Amino acid sequence: MASATQDPASTSPGGPGGPAQPRRALWREAGSRIVALREGSIILITIVVAVYFSANTSTFFSGGNLETILPYFAPIAILAAGEVFVMILGEIDLSIAAMYLFAPIIYYKLNTSLGFPLGLALVGSLIVSTVIGAVNGIFVAVIGINSFVATLGTLFTFEGLSLIISKGTPVATPGGQIPVGTFGKVFGAGTYSELIWALAIVALLQLVLTFTRWGVYTVAVGSNKLGAAEAGVRTNLVMIRNFMLCALTAGLVGIFEAIRSQTVQPNPAGPNEILFFAVAAAVIGGTLLTGGSGTVVGALIGALFLGILKDGLILQGVQANYLLFYTGLAVIIAMAANVYVGRVRRGRTGGG
Amino acid sequence: MVGPTSAPEDVLRVEHIAKRFGPVTALKDVNLHLKKGEVLGLLGDNGAGKSTLIKILCGFQKPDSGQMFLRGEPFAPRSVDDARAAGIETVYQDLALIDELSVYHNLFLRKERVHRPVPLLSNRQMKREARAALDEIGINIPRIDVSVARLSGGQRQAIAVARTVNSDADIILLDEPLAAMGAKEGAQILDLVARLKAEGRVSIIMILHNYVHVFQACDRVSLIQDGAIALDKPTSETSVDELTEIVVNEYRRAREAAHAAPAPQPEQPGPA
Numbered sequence: 001m002a003s004a005t006q007d008p009a010s011t012s013p014g015g016p017g018g019p020a021q022p023r024r025a026l027w028r029e030a031g032s033r034i035v036a037l038r039e040g041s042i043i044l045i046t047i048v049v050a051v052y053f054s055a056n057t058s059t060f061f062s063g064g065n066l067e068t069i070l071p072y073f074a075p076i077a078i079l080a081a082g083e084v085f086v087m088i089l090g091e092i093d094l095s096i097a098a099m100y101l102f103a104p105i106i107y108y109k110l111n112t113s114l115g116f117p118l119g120l121a122l123v124g125s126l127i128v129s130t131v132i133g134a135v136n137g138i139f140v141a142v143i144g145i146n147s148f149v150a151t152l153g154t155l156f157t158f159e160g161l162s163l164i165i166s167k168g169t170p171v172a173t174p175g176g177q178i179p180v181g182t183f184g185k186v187f188g189a190g191t192y193s194e195l196i197w198a199l200a201i202v203a204l205l206q207l208v209l210t211f212t213r214w215g216v217y218t219v220a221v222g223s224n225k226l227g228a229a230e231a232g233v234r235t236n237l238v239m240i241r242n243f244m245l246c247a248l249t250a251g252l253v254g255i256f257e258a259i260r261s262q263t264v265q266p267n268p269a270g271p272n273e274i275l276f277f278a279v280a281a282a283v284i285g286g287t288l289l290t291g292g293s294g295t296v297v298g299a300l301i302g303a304l305f306l307g308i309l310k311d312g313l314i315l316q317g318v319q320a321n322y323l324l325f326y327t328g329l330a331v332i333i334a335m336a337a338n339v340y341v342g343r344v345r346r347g348r349t350g351g352g
Numbered sequence: 353m354v355g356p357t358s359a360p361e362d363v364l365r366v367e368h369i370a371k372r373f374g375p376v377t378a379l380k381d382v383n384l385h386l387k388k389g390e391v392l393g394l395l396g397d398n399g400a401g402k403s404t405l406i407k408i409l410c411g412f413q414k415p416d417s418g419q420m421f422l423r424g425e426p427f428a429p430r431s432v433d434d435a436r437a438a439g440i441e442t443v444y445q446d447l448a449l450i451d452e453l454s455v456y457h458n459l460f461l462r463k464e465r466v467h468r469p470v471p472l473l474s475n476r477q478m479k480r481e482a483r484a485a486l487d488e489i490g491i492n493i494p495r496i497d498v499s500v501a502r503l504s505g506g507q508r509q510a511i512a513v514a515r516t517v518n519s520d521a522d523i524i525l526l527d528e529p530l531a532a533m534g535a536k537e538g539a540q541i542l543d544l545v546a547r548l549k550a551e552g553r554v555s556i557i558m559i560l561h562n563y564v565h566v567f568q569a570c571d572r573v574s575l576i577q578d579g580a581i582a583l584d585k586p587t588s589e590t591s592v593d594e595l596t597e598i599v600v601n602e603y604r605r606a607r608e609a610a611h612a613a614p615a616p617q618p619e620q621p622g623p624a
Contacts, residue, residue: 211472213464216457220450227448230412232432232462292452 039298042285045334046305053312060315067191071260073307074194075253079278080285080299081198081205082249085242087282088209088222090291091140091147093243096250097275098158099129101268103251104173104258105162111174118175118183126251132158133247137240159268166266176259188256197256198300201249206296218242222291281306284334305334354574354581356383362421363388363555364409364523369418370579371404378404380579382418386523389552391545393570393587394559397599400576402559403445406527409557410442411435422523433462441521445528445559447512451501455493456482458500459515485518489544505532513541517548524548526558530565542569563592577602 054060079096086093103125110121132154139150175184188194209215217238220228229235254271258264283289284305285298309330313323356367364386371379379401386392396402407413409420411429420427422438429435432442449458456475457464459482465474482496491510493503500508509532516524526545530538542565548554549571560566566573567587575583575598583590583598 207472211475213466213471213473216453216461216464216473219452220461223450223452224448227444227446227450228461230432230442230444230446230448231450232436234431 039286039295039301041337041340042298042301042305042334045337046301046308049305049312049330050308053308053315057312057315060312065311065315069307069311070192070195072310073303074198075257076274076277076281076306077198077300077303078194078201078249078253078256079274080281080303081202081296082246083278084282084285084287084294084296084299085205085209085218086147086246087279087287087289088218088291088294089239089242090222090225090289091239091243092279092289093133093136093151093246093250094148094275095132095136095151095154095158096246096278097268097271098155098162099132099247099250100254100257100271100274101162101266102132102158103129103254104264105166105266107255107258108171108174108264109165112171121174122187122255125255126248129251130244130248133244134240136247137236137243140243141236141239159271162266162268166264168266170263170265170267173258173262173264176262178262184259188259189262194256194260197252198303202296202300205245209294209296214238214241219292222293224292277303277306280331284331306331354383354584361387363423364427364557365421366405366409367419367421369405369408369415369420371401371408371413371415377579379408379415382576382579382581384574384581384584386555386557388555389549390572391549391556391558391570393566393573394557394576395561395566395573395595396576397602401579402576403527405576406442406444406525406557406559409435410440410525412442436462436519436521439520439522440525441516441519441523442525443509443512443516443527443529445531447508449500449508449512452499454498455496455500455503455511458511459485459496459518461515463519481518486514489514489517490540506534506537509533510537510541513544517544522554524554524556526556528559528561530560530562538565545569563595566595567592 050060059065079100083093083096106128107121107125110116110124111118116124136147136151136154139145139154140147175181175187176189177184180189184190186193209218217228217233220231220233221235221238225235228238281302282294282299283302285295285300285302287294287299306327309327310323313326318326356365362385364384366382366384369379369382369384370377382401382405384392384405394402394405404413408415411432411434414428414430422440427438429438429440435442448461450461453461456478460478465477465481466472467474479496486493486496489510491507491514493507493511500511503511509529513526513529516526529541533541545556545558546569548556558570560570570587572586573583573590573595574581575595577598582602583595
């Protein structure tokens, strides 16, 4: 926010003007404008990766392939959007994997055992997720447990509870069965449903982060908790609220995915993997683990980067066994580039 | 030790305030009063309890015992917001600035201007008002949309001071407002204090270390020692010598006490 509006191009010195000069200055201006954005480096890296894959594979830029990328990308983007709010505080929420698993089970139980209509079951399960998020927040903000430890505890607890409640048996997701009704199409089963949700949630949360008091206080608590408290910010409230938001987005994604895949799958392996991709997306997008700084749009692009990478590698015919390895390398390279560009950005105008 | 005193024109009165942090007694029995339009200098050694007293006055911490009166009414703020609503603004020793936020977001922290009915931040209005406020105060901050991390120590301190002055507060608490400032910036802040005093609207409690600044800016001094007020005099009736002597005596007493009771030895003797 603050640094997104920083002096874009005071570097071009003008110089003796030929006809090529203004255009080059324009390019340089555009370049430094992008670099000045916190999301700038990952935008550039994502474009480079997309161009590379489209040059090397014939099918990368096809409508069919877009539909393949979406399931990788949209859920991670939504999870990462919520996680960014916790990470800006300088905290982390590992329990999003548990919410992802637990919310659809509650949704299923509310619908089949208690006879709630689909909409009410959805709302009920999201409320349960949000309350668990509040518990996380209270552990961290009020009791003072390290967020990694606290949410590791809730991660295991609620993944375990998911297995107990479901007895470890997959069930058909209410609202996800063929023929899929409007409810199912809106909440995950429609081809572009999750994409639209992801874009809407990212836009809304970026708005909250940049243009509301909630966002300002989130940055304030993450950057200088004592100072924020001295200025009168109710830091506990800010922290609990963000953990609630993070759990809510995780529960929502869990239900989307259960409806899309038609099955409530009580297996923690998948959610645990997607948790790490969500954190990776946020970090790649420019959100610091140390707090004080982050963007939701960056996390969306980070998720897009991961989605394009995975898809592109598959299209290129990379052997399945190499997939994770290459993903890891790419993440390391992207992060290094990010840190480097960030350093250039700060160095250019000189720190305090 | 100074007992409770009062004058009819007191805006703020503090009686028998005590505060402990675990085994540490920060404040034993503090009595303090602030008259309307007055600049009170709060002095004392490091750890004497000055900052604790400020943090109690501004609602950040609660006293264990004692009473406070604001304009004659009992005053027990439950939060910083509470005290602020009652007209008390504070510059903390650590400045309470948010490095990642812009100058104007810092100036308006917890007092953000928002649109109606959708409470989105009105950044344009905040920028305009911030610029006007800084100009009026006479503090030179070239850009107000950069993060405060990029400002110099003196500029940061100026922002923190501007934050309190740019408010409706009628009591301003300044905890070492000149600590990170050069001579020129410090003089600007003291000028500002003098101007505020001339306007007569606000009353100020200011923690200072430099006695020259005390005699330049303050009407009255209170010296905290061992968690209680050891001296309370108008600056016109005291001198640098008197203040220094009190502090020196305190050191002597502390040293003698340390010799008399050798059990808790603060300093290790050199290698034998």
